Amino acid sequence: MSRPPHGTAAGPAAGPEEPARDxxxxxxxxxxxxxxxxxxxxxxxxxxxxxxxxxxxxxxxxxxxxxxxxxxxxxxxxxxxxxxxxxxxxxxxxxxxxxxxxxxxxxxxxxxxxxxxxxxxxxxxxxxxxxxxxxxxxxxxxLRTKHLMNPQVLALARRIVETVVRQLMERLRPEVRRAFTGSRSRRPSRLPLARDFDFRSTVRANLVHYQPRERRILIQRPHFHSRTRRHLEQWQLVLLVDQSGSMAGSVIHSAVTAACLWNLPGLKTHLVAFDTEVVDLTSEVTDPVELLMKVQLGGGTDIARAVGYGAGLVENPRRTILAVVSDFYEGGDPYRLVRTVRGLAEQGCTVLCLAALDEQADPVYDRALAGRLAQAGAHVGAMTPARLAEFVAEKLGGGGQAR
Structure with missing residues (x-):
């Protein structure tokens, strides 16, 4: 391990008791x-x-x-x-x-x-x-060592959890809100809202009413933009997060992302953590600090079992996004996993297999299994939390397709 660069190495100017420095x-x-x-x-x-x-x-x-x-x-x-x-x-x-x-x-x-x-x-x-x-x-x-901590140390460690979660929430929440606000489209609207006034189309359509003497245009028919609607019908987001040791960054960002998505109109969010066991953390989503303090990193990985549990939560497949965040090194039954994913895709469920969910979204995963899941109908890749929020917003608005 090489030493990091650290800027100017020299300290203050040498005193009389120290030799001259270069x-x-x-x-x-x-x-x-x-x-x-x-x-x-x-x-x-x-x-x-x-x-x-x-x-x-x-x-x-x-x-x-x-x-x-x-x-x-x-x-x-x-x-x-x-x-x-x-x-x-x-x-x-x-x-x-x-x-x-x-x-x-x-x-x-x-x-x-x-x-x-x-x-x-x-x-x-x-x-x-x-x-x-x-x-x-x-x-x-x-998160990796909290099982070694006594209650006094754990209370001090909680300060780190609270501070970092607050920083992530402050950074991510505006991005999520932008994704779900709705943006102007090129389609006209019959709903006359001042914020959606289309100046160019209005001028163009009313040029025939231009009055040269008064140098003005009589607006007989104003034009307005429509806005894409994000909350037309109820959707489900089932977020399944691998809590093995290598996935710590994704666990953190998944918890914060779920908290930002919680209670958005038109979206019902579930958060499930898994290793060889499956733990439904949906009831803790409103408090990501408490949620992270309950996560147990490490252990094996049974993705098939987690996806099977997630499939049981699906109410309307055609209005459900099931996102699995994992490195896809399966310790369970890969045939069962592929079969369950294929069944969900055939029912119309949007299945996302995400190799990462953090700010870098550097994908590290079992490409062989990921390829089989893609053939079964899943969309495989890596996403930042903001991009996942955009993807969900596009699906709710009917304007986006998985890539």
Whole structure:
């Protein structure tokens, strides 16, 4: 694991007790590590503290062993001559990086600590949780490790869940509302609403009534746009979400998306989480924080069982969207899964097989099984939450087709 770039490496100007510094050499020393010290010289002040913080984290890398660099206990590199720095705890390290590095570097360091090196103290130590800046990376870590937390730590971890969910809701809710507001179409309307007044069509249709002397047009027949209608008839959205460990990001965004879609006119939303068991979380959708605190990430995957449960919720197949969010590495019966999907599609149900439901929507999935599901009538791909909301809105308005 390479060290991240972090902007200017040098700290404040050297005091009288410190040798003169070359910021360029210090930066290269921080990037290349202690092996470059013969050419760059030793680090001092904040630069030395930055190096210690980076070494505490990246000194754990197994690649150091292959390169012949010895590591001390706790992951930091051993130094010859008994000059090994004092041991840092996760609390000390977090305090240091927030003091020494810019925000974007801190976020990268915290992400690497949790995801690459699985330093669980970041999300299970109450002192750390009290200091840490909430982020989606830390939220995923909380969901993966909350079963290790005692009630006191869990209460602190809830702060991370609440903060990140609020940020996601603030970002996603306007996008969902825009998707469901309805937009102007090119078709004329007989309903005279000022907001839908069609200026160009009105002028064009009434040019014959132009009065040259008064230089005005008499409007005898105003024209108006129609608006696409999103809520003509009741639809169902059944959202089935794989809660295996690799799907943490999609679980988070699925919960927030379902909350944004909840109680929209013309739409009945269900949210179901599954691994080898199926848990209907629809009653918790109004509180995505509480919902996420109940999710249990990990375990096997039985997609066929989940889709079978979802099929049982369908009231009117032709007005139902059943979306399965998974990596589609099936641990259950793939033949049953394909058969159930084919049956739903033949009844007129819109089946979406989504490889991701997060902001990046980077698809990672079993392409062989996904191909079989596509042949059975499902629409396979990856969507961001905003795009799923648009898709649902288009289906409700009768104006969209799955792609």
């Amino acid at each position: 910021p360029g050499l210090e930066r290269w020393r921080l990037i290349l590590g202690s092996a470059a010290e013969r050419c760059t010289g030793a680090l001092h002040g904040d630069a030395a503290a930055q190096d210690a913080a980076l070494d505490w984290l990246y000194g754990r890398d197994e690649d150091l062993l292959r390169r012949g660099v010895r590591r001390g206990a706790g992951g930091s590199s051993s130094r010859e001559g008994g000059n090994e720095p004092s041991r840092l705890t996760a609390v000390d390290w977090l305090e240091d990086i927030h003091r020494l590095f810019p925000k974007e570097t801190v976020e990268r360091l915290e992400r690497d600590a949790v995801e690459s090196y699985e330093i669980h103290e970041i999300v299970t130590d109450p002192e750390v949780l009290a200091r840490v800046e909430p982020s989606q990376t830390l939220l995923r870590a909380v």
